[in-house]
Amino acid sequence: MAQDVKSELTALLQQALSSVAPEAAGTPILLERPRDPSHGDFATNLAMQLARTLKKNPRDIAQRLVNELPPSPLVTAAEIAGAGFINFRLDTGAKTATVSTVLAVGDEYGRSRAGGNQKVQVEFVSANPTGPLHVGHGRGAAYGASLAALLAFAGWDVTREYYVNDAGRQMDILAVSTWLRYLDQQGVTGIAFPPNGYQGDYVRDMARQMTIAHGDQYVRPAEAVLAGTPGLPEPTRADDEAKKQREDHLDALIANAKTLLGPDWAYVHQHALAEQLADGRNDLEEFGVHFDVWFSEKSLFDTGLVARAVELLEQKGHLYVQAGAKWFRSTVFGDEKDRVVQRENGLYTYFASDIAYHLNKYERGFDKVINIWGADHHGYIPRVKGALAALDLDPDKLQVALVQFAVLYRNGQKASMSTRSGEFVTLRELRGEVGNDACRFFYALRKSDQHLDFDLDLAKSQTNENPVYYIQYAHARVCSVLAQWGGDEAELAGADLALLDSPRELALASRLGEFPEVIEAAARDLAPHQIAFYLKDLAADFHTWYNAERMLVDDAGLRLARVAMAAAVRQIIRNGMAILGVSCPTSM
């Protein structure tokens, strides 16, 4: 089976190793595809690895390994080269057989069982529903969606989850911001809009909807709204005292709003939350990003899980009280300082609900839990893992993938990404300007832990030069050829693939066989970008071949074989692009 060439070679080497050096039989066998075709189809550095333990010349070891290598129809040559590499040349039939494998299994080509059907949760985006998603969220969304699809393809049972921060101060600030805009639109004067409230136009839109639905029901006098507030300092002041006063002022406004509105506060709060959540969900759906579970932070409080998690930590002796607050002794688990879980005023911290959330994740029985976080959250890893360890849960089941920020440049200047200031490029704008496919692919083309300079003007102007079109174009070309060929695709299974013997065809066949390896490696490294790079290489090999050889030749046998290979290329592009969430148009 062409799909198993690598494991076949590994098995052969294992046998040779056992007879040459039984004492080192556990040495991991690494096979790589050499860059240089003159180094064969696969190469191993096994002899060089053994040189250390056997204390012998690597080339001698290589020779003995080659001598002991069991014969195989797949291998036409095993040569010793360089400092002690063993280079394997594969039978051309074994290479081109990949074409029929691809066509036979279709959408399933490349699927792996590496995940063993284990349950894995991928939690991503999880942005506060306090405003539109921006370009940074888009990166997390694209990465998470691609990673989830990749893991599913690699044999994992995947749950995609969005953690909704619907409890806490940020939601209160959004609600009060909406209400203040509403009051202004209703003609209530004399209330300055707080500079630390949410400034975006979408807040005004939500306020207008309140008027449309309920008229002046939520109007309250300005004096009552401002009663007891400390007022705002001079806008130009940026000292700590002024900052604190602004926050106090905002908190006082929130407190007044709750009192003045009574039960109606819940409506305003819920209205803002529902609107923003629906907006984000719609945005993500359009971006091809779907979630299986939308998990409410508030539910953790409602079900008492936060309290239970804290109690559990207390029972196990990991908490202490200092200055009226409850602290978790996270330093015992490698954190740099202890952390508060319950404040002096009795309120739980964000960290407390996070502990509860992770406890919940573990109780749901996932074999592996992956959190995709912005890089600014890296400091939270030790405390969350510490909490898991304190709860006698295995911290290693949790893997945190940090996504570096996308720094956006517009007109050569760094664009602000602050949600509160209302000055940001939204994901929706980016999608509209660049297109969903190009967006998804552009994000996928970067390693997630790599800083990303996103020049918006460049991305827009380069739309036609985006590599995504290069791959889509290869797909469209195959579609066009198949249409002009006009045969029944079922015939392709009967193609005589031995006719594909030019160097370009063998290189392309070899590339086709690489796909399953790319899937496994990418899944192992949580690195879907590897698929994007592979697809670029695949498309390049195809375009080169397309320009060099004609597929629809007169010779019926050769024509069938070439069309079959083109169809295999198309199939792999589809399988790969499906993981990346990018469409494959049949014509361009």
Next chain:
RNA sequence: CUCCCCGUAGUUCAAUGGAUAGAACGGGCGCCUCCUAAGCGCCAGAUGUGGGUUCGAUUCCCGCCGGGGAGACCA
């Protein structure tokens, strides 16, 4: 001050400790009477710096220089 991420062609990015460090864009020169020129071929161009580990280092370790991020009884 402490910690984290990152320094690779002019630019944006690749490279499980392997052989001659790969692409793309930009620059130069060619290719459409031929299945889609959103394509192909060729040329020029790079590992910040100083040590260490070893058969071998872009990769691992330490120093320095440079860029980004984090430090709360905030979320």
